[in-house]
């Protein structure tokens with residue numbers, strides 16, 4: 523992997539003070555957002571957050587992403603740890619394809635059906651940059667904030683110990699009910 527790394531800089535936010543580092547992996551640029559005490563933690567809380575511009579930035583109600591990001595940043599500012607902002611928009615199909623998937627969902631397809639109809643797998647994410655960041659930040663043990671069994675499997679495959687799993691469950695609304703139902707029933711998410 524040919525990864526370009528930034529230096530570490532301070533990032534004061536409305537949640538608290540973090541330090542931030544960027545990693546460039548081909549055309550994707552990812553972030554590691556660390557609490558102040560990160561280096562002293564034996565098993566930091568870690569959230570691997572998958573980019574969702576429509577949710578994270580625009581406040582879309584079609585998914586639970588913005589609420590999960592908000593919860594994670596708040597929690598990690600208080601309890602210590604790391605948020606990896608994993609820039610693989612739309613489960614790594616990119617924005618144009620994700621919006622096309624939304625257009626198909628407007629016609630009644632679920633999240634998986636829409637991806638398949640566009641010629642993609644249900645989930646195209648590749649987590650190898652996460653392993654690279656864990657190595658770089660010397661993470662051997664962690665407490666993982668997720669409901670996604672694929673993220674758990676990936677972290678375990680690295681030989682990194684998951685001391686605890688913390689659910690990131692957000693109350694459903696009328697726009698994301700179907701999305702959450704598909705995650706639970708068809709993708710095995712721990713919801």
Ligand SMILES: Nc1nc2c(ncn2[C@@H]2O[C@H](COP(=O)(O)OP(=O)(O)OP(=O)(O)O)[C@@H](O)[C@H]2O)c(=O)[nH]1
Pocket residue numbers: 570571572573574575585587590610611612613614615620623624633637667668669670673690705711
């Ligand atoms: N292709 C596609 N991607 C979507 C859609 N809705 C949200 N996403 C993307 O899904 C990703 C979030 O993944 P999820 O499967 O919701 O949840 P997760 O982050 O893997 O799991 P948790 O760690 O439990 O939050 C983000 O990259 C979103 O951009 C959709 O309808 N189609």
Ligand SMILES: [Zn+2]
Pocket residue numbers: 574576577578584585586587588
């Ligand atoms: Zn989202």
